Amino acid sequence: MRKLSCVLLAPLALAACGGGTGNLAFTTYGEDFIEVGIPAAPSPDDEGVVDGWSVRYDKFLIVLSDLEVDDDEGASVVGDPTERVFDMTRRGPHAVAAFSELPAGTFREVAVTVKKASGAVAGNATSDDVALMNTAGYSVYVEGEATKGGVTKSFAWGFDTQTRYAECEDADGALGVVIPTGGEAQLQLTIHGDHLFYDDLQSPDAVIRFEAIAGADVDDDGKVTLAEVGAVDLTALPEGEYGTGGDGSVQDLQAFLRDLTRTFVHFQGEGHCHAERL
């Protein structure tokens, strides 16, 4: 944790210092889609997997790092580079970090980075899981299975994508955080696990699918590997599915999944952050 003294803060924060101090707590939460599962959608208009599959995560590890809160002049109010590994399948919300005696006021820049583990510590993950992430250098690791009828496909995929989520705003469009004098603000980094199975990298009409991933299991051993999804050229999938928006470099299903790992982190539930590739 890094706390700056009032004298180092920009004018807005200085004014805030004069107004007192407050506390700030970051939490993270995987919601039912990660903690319980993603059901098959009863109809195309319902939430869930639209092609009849249901998906359950058994492990959803993510490295949350570089918690940032800045004032409008860019001066750091919170800057915490600690890499913490969370297993989002555990019932949450989970405490990430808490900061006390911060200048009270409105701080419009909140950011967090999902980065490759290198010296990460446990958030709520087991020591074995932390070791897995550090050894492999993963930022995200998921295990789970999908079922449809009598067919089950399992997956165990690690990713090393690094994404900084900045300029976070809540679902009402309010940027950042208000730290109240004498009180505590809470910021939830909400992880949307259903996004890993979206069928478009950009479209507002993206839906959740698994059929193409299941079909990648060419050796039919019930385990869909990253190598297998990497062998699926997007032009072999039905037109209208797995569109890549402006990223023409994404040409196979593995690259597609990698890109979707950059969309996991949300802010205060359904709020958004601006995702920057690192």
Next chain:
Amino acid sequence: MGTKASLLLLALPLAACGGDGRGYTQVALEVAADAPSAPNQHGYIVTLTRAEASIGPVYFFEGEPLFARVRRQALGLLIGTAYAHPGHYQEGAAVAELLDPRVVDLMAGDAAALGTADGVTGAYNSAELTFGPSADLDGVAIRVAGTAEKDGQTIAFSGSLTDTITIEGITFGATVGTNTAKVRASIDLGAWLERADFGALGADGVLTPGDQPHNALSRGVDNTSSIRFELIEP
């Protein structure tokens, strides 16, 4: 047109009042195309003899597309920020729009006029363009024909896309003033066919729904990087 047009119409009189610093303006739109200039991914040298498209509507937005910086507050409460994010994309309201589609011969050489968009002055940071089926194009949205050459063999091909394809979140960065600006949309025809494996075509050379070249064309057209908008007269 729906919501996007309604919001723009709401914005125009308010902007004209000077409430948010934006005023009414017009934007002349034209379209040009770049022919394929290198072998595609499958090694085919593609020479187009025909490329036509029914283009429109075209919208411009204040928000920027995926993984681009987002400018905020330029339009106050009227215009939201854009998030090109699967399942969550919120385009905000349009800052300019050209509603009527027009069929364009993309092999004509010179840039073709699309029409004049109504809009407001200020930052234009992304665009949306639709290819839609048109009676003026035999009911299709896009039609292509040409040859693909590889290893001494030449394959004649033709094909069309019949479904409406709306390309959202096209990168564009410009500041439009009160004078009528001119914006050019340049279409990379090579990108349209970059992933087409012409060897997978049937003997008639027709791109058919379900075959790889048709799929590749559909994905190539839908790729936002195949279109580049630029302000050529501020």
